[in-house]
Amino acid sequence: MGSDQKQVEVSYDVSNEFFRLWLDEAMFYTSAVYESADQSLEAAQRNKMRILCDFAGVDATSRVLDIGCGWGAAIEYVAREHASKAIHGVTLSRAQMDEINRRAIPGVEAMVQDFRTYQPTEKYSSIISICMIDHLCSPAEARQGKAIDIYREYFKRAWEMSTPGAKFGLQAILRNRVPRDKHDLTETYWVTHEIFPGGLNPRLEELITAVNPYWEVVEVHTRRDDYRRTTHEWRRRLRANEAKIRSEFGDQVYVDYDRYLSCCVNNFEKHYSSLAQLRLHRIDQ
Amino acid sequence: MADTSNLLALFREVVEEVDKKKLPDVTEKSVIADLGIDSLSTMQIIGELENRLDIMIPDDQLVKLETVGDLLAVVERCAAKKG
Numbered sequence A: 001m002g003s004d005q006k007q008v009e010v011s012y013d014v015s016n017e018f019f020r021l022w023l024d025e026a027m028f029y030t031s032a033v034y035e036s037a038d039q040s041l042e043a044a045q046r047n048k049m050r051i052l053c054d055f056a057g058v059d060a061t062s063r064v065l066d067i068g069c070g071w072g073a074a075i076e077y078v079a080r081e082h083a084s085k086a087i088h089g090v091t092l093s094r095a096q097m098d099e100i101n102r103r104a105i106p107g108v109e110a111m112v113q114d115f116r117t118y119q120p121t122e123k124y125s126s127i128i129s130i131c132m133i134d135h136l137c138s139p140a141e142a143r144q145g146k147a148i149d150i151y152r153e154y155f156k157r158a159w160e161m162s163t164p165g166a167k168f169g170l171q172a173i174l175r176n177r178v179p180r181d182k183h184d185l186t187e188t189y190w191v192t193h194e195i196f197p198g199g200l201n202p203r204l205e206e207l208i209t210a211v212n213p214y215w216e217v218v219e220v221h222t223r224r225d226d227y228r229r230t231t232h233e234w235r236r237r238l239r240a241n242e243a244k245i246r247s248e249f250g251d252q253v254y255v256d257y258d259r260y261l262s263c264c265v266n267n268f269e270k271h272y273s274s275l276a277q278l279r280l281h282r283i284d285q
Numbered sequence B: 001m002a003d004t005s006n007l008l009a010l011f012r013e014v015v016e017e018v019d020k021k022k023l024p025d026v027t028e029k030s031v032i033a034d035l036g037i038d039s040l041s042t043m044q045i046i047g048e049l050e051n052r053l054d055i056m057i058p059d060d061q062l063v064k065l066e067t068v069g070d071l072l073a074v075v076e077r078c079a080a081k082k083g
């Protein structure tokens, strides 16, 4: 069944102040998309949102749902840039919800809600989901060959919640090739089980298969090097705050997150992991 | 061309090297998990088989590998294509 609420909270409820120290100022916990060699992480995160809002057809008249909305960075961007008619977000993390409430973003409604059981009162014309799908299928379920059915159920739920003509901007971290090297394997297993328990990154072909018969894949971009650069920048900021993190959140948190981010940089560099952005159009029936 | 004639013997040799385990009674029907080989070791074993046979197995073929025979069938198919 992928990550349950307890497991999601292992990943995101360390402390909002901890994540604030090394993520960009809007607190996206997902890859940015860089336009140039010297672009800042903050600008590259806005660029990523510009792309996803275009994919999802977001404008002032849209009803927007962000599935797995984190600390509210994407819904805040939509509110600021498009002031859409409805802007909703769901997360499983209560700490993230506290941060969204603290931001008090006008026109935004977020809730602690499992997407799999969410029943909106009105349907959406634009769906955004950034690296939430990796929480849905556990490593054990993938080994049993259940991944595609699980992802298809997610695309089906998104289809049921959307209006005819709806658009979907999807971003997903990908599993390309499992390492064979003992060190890289051990680190990747450690991250999968200790930092993101219950989840597993999908493979691109699994996503392409699972969207059927609900969504048409109109465009796919892989952005492996953007995620390498993003995680590298997160690690740089984490290390710049080492003393503060060690004293406020404990040595173990610092050591674990340095280890996790180092594993990410390595995995993107060596093609073990990648990132995809998909422009999906609803197939109306 | 890779020598796939005695893959089971090669498997035994690789397990001994990677997992420091002797498996005298292993057959193609043996369930990998029952041999005390976890998924992490399985990937290392696959990597070592790839090295020895000079092949690269696509990851999408590595699902539902329950028995030693399942694994060796994937290895054999890949090695045969190379030949």
Ligand SMILES: C[S@@+](CC[C@H](N)C(=O)[O-])C[C@H]1O[C@@H](n2cnc3c(N)ncnc32)[C@H](O)[C@@H]1O
Pocket (backbone or CB within 6 Å): A003, A008, A012, A027, A028, A029, A030, A067, A068, A069, A070, A071, A073, A074, A090, A091, A092, A093, A096, A113, A114, A115, A116, A129, A130, A131, A132, A135
């Ligand atoms: C890696 S974070 C990404 C957050 C955000 N989209 C961003 O770009 O920063 C994954 C998010 O998915 C949420 N999530 C995981 N499983 C969920 C579920 N079943 N229902 C709703 N949200 C879920 C988590 O609570 C978290 O907010």
